Amino acid sequence: MDIIEDNKTAVFEEGKEDALHTSNGHVKLHNARLKSIQDDHLYHIALSTGSDDLRRLFGDVKVVCFGGQATRMEKFAWFIAREFDVSDTVHNFAAGTDRYAVYKAGPVLSVSHGIGIPSLSIVFQEIVKLIYYAGCENVTFFRIGTCGGIGLEPGTYILGRAVERPAKVDSDLIRQLHACSQNEDKFKTVLGTTLCADDFYEGQGRMDGAFCEHEEEEKLLWLREIADRGVTNMEMESLGFTALCDRANIPGAVCCVTLVDRCEGDGITNNLQLLQEWQTYPQILVARYIRNRLDL
Numbered sequence: 001m002d003i004i005e006d007n008k009t010a011v012f013e014e015g016k017e018d019a020l021h022t023s024n025g026h027v028k029l030h031n032a033r034l035k036s037i038q039d040d041h042l043y044h045i046a047l048s049t050g051s052d053d054l055r056r057l058f059g060d061v062k063v064v065c066f067g068g069q070a071t072r073m074e075k076f077a078w079f080i081a082r083e084f085d086v087s088d089t090v091h092n093f094a095a096g097t098d099r100y101a102v103y104k105a106g107p108v109l110s111v112s113h114g115i116g117i118p119s120l121s122i123v124f125q126e127i128v129k130l131i132y133y134a135g136c137e138n139v140t141f142f143r144i145g146t147c148g149g150i151g152l153e154p155g156t157y158i159l160g161r162a163v164e165r166p167a168k169v170d171s172d173l174i175r176q177l178h179a180c181s182q183n184e185d186k187f188k189t190v191l192g193t194t195l196c197a198d199d200f201y202e203g204q205g206r207m208d209g210a211f212c213e214h215e216e217e218e219k220l221l222w223l224r225e226i227a228d229r230g231v232t233n234m235e236m237e238s239l240g241f242t243a244l245c246d247r248a249n250i251p252g253a254v255c256c257v258t259l260v261d262r263c264e265g266d267g268i269t270n271n272l273q274l275l276q277e278w279q280t281y282p283q284i285l286v287a288r289y290i291r292n293r294l295d296l
Ligand SMILES: O=P(O)(O)O[C@@H]1C[C@H](O)[C@@H](CO)O1
Pocket: 067, 068, 069, 114, 115, 116, 144, 145, 146, 147, 200, 235, 236, 237, 256
C-alpha cells in the first residue's frame, strides 16, 4: 500500500522502496525506515506528523514554488491568494524556526530556501516528506528566482563517497512554462542552460568580491566560452533543485529573472523598486501555468 492512513503513519510498499510515483499520483518516499518513526519532526519547517494535521492543512497542495528570500515568497503567496481568490490571508507555517518560510495560498505552497544547494536541499527534503505525509497528489515543483544573465561538481557526498545524481529537467514542463509567455509581456522569456555556481562572487567569475585573482579579459573569455556552450544565466541552486526533483520523481523546473548582464558588468543595481518588480516576472509566468493547469 502506498496511501497514508493517517498523519502519524506513513505506509510503505514493502520491498518496493525504489518504485516512484504511485498510481494515484502520491509522491513515493525512498526511505522505508521512516515508517518506524511515530512522530516525524520536520525540524526546519516547524511541523510534525504527531502534532499537526498535515492532511487537513496541506492535502490539497498541487504546486510548490521555492525561492531564496522569505519576504519574496510571502509576497508571492499573497499574489496567488489574490490572483486566484483562494485565500483571505497567508500564514508562515515555519515561523517557529526562523530558518525558512512556508506559506500556503489555496493549492500553492510558497517556500523560501535561502542561499545555495545545502540550504535548498534541507528544506526540499522536508517539503517532500510534508507532501507525502499530507497525501498530496500530482504535485509540481518550481524554483522561481533571480540569476545573472549570460560549477558545481555533479553529485554530493554521502558517507564519504561521491554520489552522482543526474540533474534532469522536465522538458515538457519547461515547454509548457515557456508557452505561458505573452507578446505583451514587459520581459522576454527564453529557454536556456543555467550554470549553477557554488558562490556568488569568484565562483561566478565576478571581480567585485573581497578577493579577485583574475583579469577582466579572462572573465570575458570565460563568459564567452560558457555562452558558446549554451549557458544563458547563472545562479546557485538549479543543479541541486533539478537533481532532487528527479530523485523524488517530482516534475520540476527553474525559472529565474536576470538581474544583470554579466557581459556588461558584475554589480547589481541598488534600485530596490526595480529589483522587486523584476522578481515578479517569473512569478507571473508560474501563476499563468498554475491557472492553466488547475483551471483556476
Ligand atoms: O532565490 P534567488 O533566486 O534570488 O537566489 C539567487 C541565487 C542565490 O541564492 C542568490 C544570490 O544572490 O540569488
